[in-house]
Amino acid sequence: MPFVLGIAGGSGSGKSTVVARVEAIVGPGRLALLPMDNYYKDLGHLPLAERAKTNYDHPDAFDLDLLVRHLDDLLAGKPVAMPQYSFVEHARLPKTKRVEPAPVIVVEGILALYDPRLRERMDLKVYVDADPDVRFIRRLRRDIAERGRTVDSVIEQYLSSVRPMHLAFVEPTKRYADLIVPGGGMNTPALEVLASRLLGALEAA
Numbered sequence: 228m229p230f231v232l233g234i235a236g237g238s239g240s241g242k243s244t245v246v247a248r249v250e251a252i253v254g255p256g257r258l259a260l261l262p263m264d265n266y267y268k269d270l271g272h273l274p275l276a277e278r279a280k281t282n283y284d285h286p287d288a289f290d291l292d293l294l295v296r297h298l299d300d301l302l303a304g305k306p307v308a309m310p311q312y313s314f315v316e317h318a319r320l321p322k323t324k325r326v327e328p329a330p331v332i333v334v335e336g337i338l339a340l341y342d343p344r345l346r347e348r349m350d351l352k353v354y355v356d357a358d359p360d361v362r363f364i365r366r367l368r369r370d371i372a373e374r375g376r377t378v379d380s381v382i383e384q385y386l387s388s389v390r391p392m393h394l395a396f397v398e399p400t401k402r403y404a405d406l407i408v409p410g411g412g413m414n415t416p417a418l419e420v421l422a423s424r425l426l427g428a429l430e431a432a
Contacts, residue, residue, distance in 0.1 A: 228302070228432070229259075229301065229302055229328065229329065229330055229331065229332050230330065230331050230332070230350050230351070230425065230428040230429065230432070231298070231302070231331075231332045231333075231334070231348050231349045231350050231351075232249065232331060232332070232333045232334070232349065232350065232351050232353065232425070233333075233334050233335075233339045233340055233345065233346065233349040233351070233352045233353060234246060234249075234333060234334070234335040234336075234339055234353045234355060235335075235336065235337065235338065235339035235340040235341075235352070235353070235354050235355070235397070235400055235404070236337065236354055236355030236356060236357070236397070236408075236411075237337060237356075237357065237359075237362050237393050237397050237398070238284070238337055238362060238366050238389055238393070239357065239361070239362035239363065239364070239365035239366040239369070240355045240356060240357040240362050240411055241355050241357055241365075241408075241410070241411020241412045241413070242335055242336070242337075242355045242411075243335075243412075244411055244412025244413075245353065245355050245408060245411065245412050245418070245421075246260065246333060246335050247412070248412055248418050248421075248422075249331070249333060249421070249425065252421075252422045252425055252426065253330070253331045253425060253429065256329070257329050257330050257331055257429075258329050258330075258331045258332075258333060259301050259326050259327060259328060259329035259331070259332045259333070260326070260332075260333045260335065261294065261297060261298060261301075261309065261326065261332065261333065261334050261335070262335050262336060263289060263294065263334070263335065263336020263337065263338060263339060264312060264314075264336060265309055265310050265311060265312050265324075266289050266290050266291070266293060266294045266310060266312075266336075267283060267288055267289060267290070267312050267319070268288060268289065268290045269290075269310075269318065269319040270317065270318060271316075271318035271319060275316065275317065278316075278317035278318060279317055281317065282388045282392065283317075283388070284337065284388050284389050284392035284393065284396075284397075285388070285392055285396070286338055286341055286342075286396055289336075289338065290310075291342050291344075291345075293310075294334070294342075294345070295342070295344045295345060295348075297309065297326075298332065298334060298345065298348055299348075301326065301328050301329075301332050302332070302348070304328045305328065306325055306326060306327050306328060307325070307326050308323035308324070308325060308326075309323055309324045309325075309326050310323055311323060311324055314373070314374040314375075315374060315375045330429055330432060331425065331428075331429070334349070337393075337397050338396060338397060338400065339400075340352055340354065340400035340403045340404065341396060341397075341400050346403055350428065351405050351406065351421075351424055351425075352403055352404050352405045352406070353404060353405070353406045353407075353408060353421065354400065354401045354403075354404035354406070354407045354408070355408045355411050355412075356401070356407055356408060356409045356410070356411075357409070357410060357411050359390075363385060366381065366385065366389070367381050367382075367385075406420060406421060406424075408421070
């Protein structure tokens, strides 16, 4: 049975860095990654201006039913067609990405520990923590460099939805975590604990 790892944490906390470290630990071809960013509900039918105003940090923005279904398919040894999402267009792309079953399945995203259906399928739940100012600076740099945002738009989104949704929905999921990783991907002792747990599970499989 595959080992399911949940990696949650606020935007800019270092989740992607932790995922990269996990991938290096388990080795190539042994990890199936389901990033929640690909499971935003498809709002392509709405005008771009309206899509841009959507609160993407609320749980309702995600197609959690599809994510759970894809996780179950991977657990059953079936490949899935994972949606692809454009943060520039705020919409799903026509293409999908085939994700093959693997010994380790990672569900990663700000609300990876929010849905009880996901949590009950996880063998290890990780919350990546970082100071709010660090997270904001990382998000600002990323959104300008990769998502075509302006400084003003990033600040507006952070104040209007990212920060309040983090406090209301993301931060509270920390209590479900088996392992909290302060400082993101730079916390070597915490990552060593995670590596030990993963390797032990793979050896036992």
